[in-house]
Amino acid sequence: MDYQKVLTELEDLVLETYSLWDHNRIGFQWRHYTWNHTKRVRAMGMELGRKVGGDVKKLELAGTLHDITKKYDGEILTDKEGKRVTSSQGFWLNEKLKPSQQNVVTELYDRYDLYNTVHHDSGAVITEKILVDFGFDTDFVEAVRSIVFAHLKPINITDDDFKILYKNIENQILYDADTMDPNIGYTAFFRNIHIHAHFAIQRNGKFELQGYVEGLPKFVDSKDSFVNHLLTDVAREVAANRQTRSRNLVTEMNQELENLEINRKYGLLGVIEYFVSEVEDPDFAYQLNYLQNEWIPQRQKQLTNGNLSSAERDDAQAAIDRVTTFTNDLEAEYKGLI
Numbered sequence: 001m002d003y004q005k006v007l008t009e010l011e012d013l014v015l016e017t018y019s020l021w022d023h024n025r026i027g028f029q030w031r032h033y034t035w036n037h038t039k040r041v042r043a044m045g046m047e048l049g050r051k052v053g054g055d056v057k058k059l060e061l062a063g064t065l066h067d068i069t070k071k072y073d074g075e076i077l078t079d080k081e082g083k084r085v086t087s088s089q090g091f092w093l094n095e096k097l098k099p100s101q102q103n104v105v106t107e108l109y110d111r112y113d114l115y116n117t118v119h120h121d122s123g124a125v126i127t128e129k130i131l132v133d134f135g136f137d138t139d140f141v142e143a144v145r146s147i148v149f150a151h152l153k154p155i156n157i158t159d160d161d162f163k164i165l166y167k168n169i170e171n172q173i174l175y176d177a178d179t180m181d182p183n184i185g186y187t188a189f190f191r192n193i194h195i196h197a198h199f200a201i202q203r204n205g206k207f208e209l210q211g212y213v214e215g216l217p218k219f220v221d222s223k224d225s226f227v228n229h230l231l232t233d234v235a236r237e238v239a240a241n242r243q244t245r246s247r248n249l250v251t252e253m254n255q256e257l258e259n260l261e262i263n264r265k266y267g268l269l270g271v272i273e274y275f276v277s278e279v280e281d282p283d284f285a286y287q288l289n290y291l292q293n294e295w296i297p298q299r300q301k302q303l304t305n306g307n308l309s310s311a312e313r314d315d316a317q318a319a320i321d322r323v324t325t326f327t328n329d330l331e332a333e334y335k336g337l338i
């Protein structure tokens with residue numbers, strides 16, 4: 001088997017599957033989000049796997065496939081009192097959205113009648129069927145299937161069930177990578193800003209920079225509890241470092257408010273405004289690349305050619321340097337390195 005070829009085919013299949021629904025944004029997800037998240041979780045899973053001697057290939061395939069049925073999820077169901085409806089295992093239940101086009105994944109979903117399952121469960125079924133078709137051996141398929149199945153954890157899981165579900169270190173690792181990505185680190189900040197901007201614009205017609213930045217320390221604090229609930233020591237270490245880095249970042253952003261004019265143009269505040277310039281379907285990979293290859297070089301040029309006083313120039317250069325550090329760290333997180 002040509003593993004790289006298979007991996008590429010699986011990536012194409014996941015991307016194709018994500019494109020079968022017409023809607024863009026549901027709740028906290030938008031079209032580009034799911035694929036960017038998938039790539040980040042996969043990269044982090046593989047890096048954590050390398051650190052503890054886990055099976056990186058299993059993590060790579062499970063990371064690629066773990067949210068393959070995520071697009072079926074619509075709005076979270078609520079009861080008459082507005083409380084979220086949960087399954088017997090404590091998972092929030094979603095309205096199910098049907099795709100407007102079909103492929104092999106949606107055909108399997110229909111054939112195995114997965115409409116009443118949560119996406120880690122349906123994703124595990126689809127993963128198993130697809131990997132068998134690609135000719136992977138039975139033990140390998142079972143291992144990858146169980147990683148995908150374990151990427152969500154039942155709320156009140158018993159100790160015995162926990163031991164079964166998370167017997168393999170890879171199962172713990174993908175759970176940790178998937179939990180970290182939307183909650184902890186710059187990846188979580190990127191998600192938060194786009195969620196916040198989307199709802200702010202819906203509600204008030206505009207995004208308010210100062211109020212948003214002032215609320216950020218609270219946002220970071222609210223994620224502390226996630227760190228201790230991760231399953232592996234390696235992930236807890238990464239997450240603690242991410243929390244520290246995020247705290248420093250939001251402190252810098254608040255300090256930037258004292259020199260709005262320079263920092264909206266050259267600094268982290270300018271980055272926030274750049275991020276929210278695209279609200280419909282923001283693309284993490286594109287925006288990161290744009291910052292590094294267009295946004296920063298353009299400002300460096302303006303700084304050199306502009307007619308700022310020397311004090312202003314120093315401030316602007318320091319602001320650009322903060323953005324450079326931010327984008328380097330954002331890229332490293334994207335690759336699962338930090």
Ligand SMILES: [Fe+2]
Binds near residue numbers: 066067119120
């Ligand atoms: Fe998921």
Ligand SMILES: [Fe+2]
Binds near residue numbers: 037041066067178
């Ligand atoms: Fe996920």
